[in-house]
Amino acid sequence: MKNSGDPLDRLLQAAARAPRVGVGEPAPGLESRCLAAWRSARDTDDSALLLPWLRRALAGAVALVLLSAAWNLGSAWQRPATEVFFEDAAVQIALNQP
Amino acid sequence: MAESGFDMPACLERVRQHDQDAARELFQHLHPLVAKLVRSHLPRRTSVEDLTQTVFMKIFAHLDQYAGKVPLEHWVARIAVNSCIKALQAEKIRPEVRHADLSEEEVLVLEQLAATTEEMRPDLSSASRELVEKLLARLPPDDRLVIQLMNLEGRSLAEVRQITGWNVAVIKVRAFRARNKLRQHLRDLMKEQSL
Numbered sequence: 628m629k630n631s632g633d634p635l636d637r638l639l640q641a642a643a644r645a646p647r648v649g650v651g652e653p654a655p656g657l658e659s660r661c662l663a664a665w666r667s668a669r670d671t672d673d674s675a676l677l678l679p680w681l682r683r684a685l686a687g688a689v690a691l692v693l694l695s696a697a698w699n700l701g702s703a704w705q706r707p708a709t710e711v712f713f714e715d716a717a718v719q720i721a722l723n724q725p
Numbered sequence: 726m727a728e729s730g731f732d733m734p735a736c737l738e739r740v741r742q743h744d745q746d747a748a749r750e751l752f753q754h755l756h757p758l759v760a761k762l763v764r765s766h767l768p769r770r771t772s773v774e775d776l777t778q779t780v781f782m783k784i785f786a787h788l789d790q791y792a793g794k795v796p797l798e799h800w801v802a803r804i805a806v807n808s809c810i811k812a813l814q815a816e817k818i819r820p821e822v823r824h825a826d827l828s829e830e831e832v833l834v835l836e837q838l839a840a841t842t843e844e845m846r847p848d849l850s851s852a853s854r855e856l857v858e859k860l861l862a863r864l865p866p867d868d869r870l871v872i873q874l875m876n877l878e879g880r881s882l883a884e885v886r887q888i889t890g891w892n893v894a895v896i897k898v899r900a901f902r903a904r905n906k907l908r909q910h911l912r913d914l915m916k917e918q919s920l
Contacts, residue, residue: 634915638834639872641834642853643877643879653752653777654774661752661781
């Protein structure tokens, strides 16, 4: 690299020439820790595959419960009206009898 | 990087099928690259080992996303560099560099910078490196990274683009600003020295 005379350039050029510390072997246990983390993440991933299926099943179950509740509620509301209608009809018949 | 006898695609396929021996081989193959990158861009308060482990966990966790469009080493380098940037961003305090905190050799470096326009003496290159590390610690992570890659590791724009994912214009602007900030910090130190 050309020497521009700029102190920063000269400093950076000198720093770039400094010998690098060798990387060497991985620290003891590093490999085992990385592989253990990989294994546990993989197991989590496998169980995570079930999650969307479980979520869909839960949504289906909730929908079913709501539908059933709505159906029952509808029937419950209709029953008194029908009963009143029948009672009213009975009264009308009784009144209309000579 | 390419070791004779190391079949990368086959190894990746085996790792994807949960083969532990293949995962070990991949770790041993990639460790020198990851350790070198982590050491170059290491935050002050993080250990090389911890950050290397974090990088490997990310590599293994996202291996399914590697499509093979770029060499694996480039993909791994980007993960390593991004992890270092995140760790640097988490380190909020940027230490002040004071003249009183410099070693004798670092003071000698400053003296030579002020006294001559000659190239730095070879025996001061390690001290120069330490001084640059201290000055770089003052910069935001992205600025530090661009100086490290371009000026200290001598990487080309294309290589920096590949490692960081930034476009060329962004790299040039960032490098220009980073150098200006670094120059100002160096000037402040030299001013302190002359007092």
